[in-house]
Amino acid sequence: MIAWAFALPFVLLFGAFTFIPLVSSFGMSFTDFHSSDVQTPFAIDFVGLDQYVKLFQTPQFLRSMWTTAYYVIVGIPLTMGVALGLAVALNSGINRFRTAFRTGFYTPVVTSIVAVAVVWRFILQQEGPLNTVLGLVGIDGPDWLNSTTWAMPAMIIMGVWRNMGTLMVIFLAGLQTIPTELDEAARTDGAGPLKRFTSITLPLMRPTLLFGAVLLSVWYLQFFEEPFVMTQGGPLDATLSVSYFAYKQFGFGNYAFASAASYVLFVAIALLSMVMFRALRSKK
Amino acid sequence: MTRRSIVYLGLVVAVVATLLPFIWMLLGSFKTQGEILRNPSGFWPQAPTAGNYATWFTELHLGQFFLNSVVVAAVTVVGNLLFCSMVGYALAKFEFRGKRFIFTLVMITLMVPGVVTFVPLFVLVAKLGLTNTYTALILPFLTSPLGVFMMRQFIADIPDALLEAARIDGAGELRIFARIVLPLCGPPLATLGILTFLGSWNNFLWPLVAAQTQDMYTLPVALSLYSTGQIATQYGLLLAGSVLVIAPIVLVFVFLQRYFTQGIATVGVR
Structure with a gap:
């Protein structure tokens, strides 16, 4: 009784604004619910798997799956590599300015994507600062956000910049659990820095690295904010992700179709996390 | 050059590259429209002006938006601290039907x-007639899994044993929660409060749809x-707006960063 009293406010709020929407989104995806039906619920029909079938016949949706996969497959290793590099550098026995460095690398994580987009749009212009810098080393930079080839790499660069701080902090915590005696023993045995990294640090960091990969895949599969504020999914749908596709369909009033698309994404996220958690557990 | 100085050099280059967009944003916010158009890649403002901020x-009603952001964030933070710790207490210290299901x-x-x-x-929000109200901006975020x-x-x-001792002394459950559990929860409450504030302050997709x-x-x-x-196309003005949006959160972050990073290291969140 008392326990339920403590749980009640959460249960009510969570039920109304998370659980019921979650279930009704699932139900909705098997109907033909459109925004024009909000006032006339009796006009809604059950259509079985029609929305899902239509989804996989829609070239724009299939393309958005590729775009999302591109972001995940290139973005995750890149983000993890940069974050691990930063964490190892910060953990290499330096003491001065350590907090300052950590603060600096983490700052992009806490800043609003809308504000950041304003400055990044400018940085990525044809005549912008990035291409000016590239020009100094003889590279003729592209018009990043208006190129179907270069818009995605630009999104990935932004993604790495915005997420490396989080992963760096997680990896730092992982590195600090590795006993220094191990490293010193290997050093006395004559192992070089690279050898020590690959045969001590990496194996012991395995659970942390996998945890980081799971987190990133949950976030990166939902790839949405960068294209939303930077390119509106363009040019020519080159940065239109699955989340963005669903959001656009919501905007057109195709509520059932949008729900179906979002459930495909949910299933993908759940499956991928499950596979990764299994890998994490089996090798522990 | 020693190994250590190479590490420092690398870190300095990396941190400057990371912060460059912010530095450029700040400097650009003091430039006039004319200067930005003349020299898009320029660094230092030639004739610094605070006109964009003014x-x-x-003219752009910053005060109103700021007030809205503060109200929404404050209520969201208080709600999360209270409701999450209440249900957390129930899940951690009581056996009841539906507990496994909730968790x-x-x-x-x-x-x-x-x-x-x-x-x-x-x-749902439209049907309840709540669109374009503070309630619509706050209610869905009042708790978080x-x-x-x-x-x-x-x-x-x-x-x-601590809770049992209080029960034997005749303290009620509400009293135990308020006088024993909550005061011990300082660190996680601080982390939760800051992360909730951050999420609320930066949240934009839902408010973009709900606020009309x-x-x-x-x-x-x-x-x-x-x-x-x-x-x-008024870049200086936009850059100043960006500075105004991120300045409060960066200040909070620099002073309370311990709690940000603790939260991430323990549960892996942002």
């Missing part, structure tokens, strides 16, 4: 993409609409 305060559900929703609940949430998870984990480690008139816009919504609308 425009935000006088499993909380864990599952940690993985649910935002778009999944977006449509029904919008329909992540907060519940954090509080449950922490409260589970509080020794049962200018008097309800939060800061990111206003900046987002201005940057695609009426001042889309």
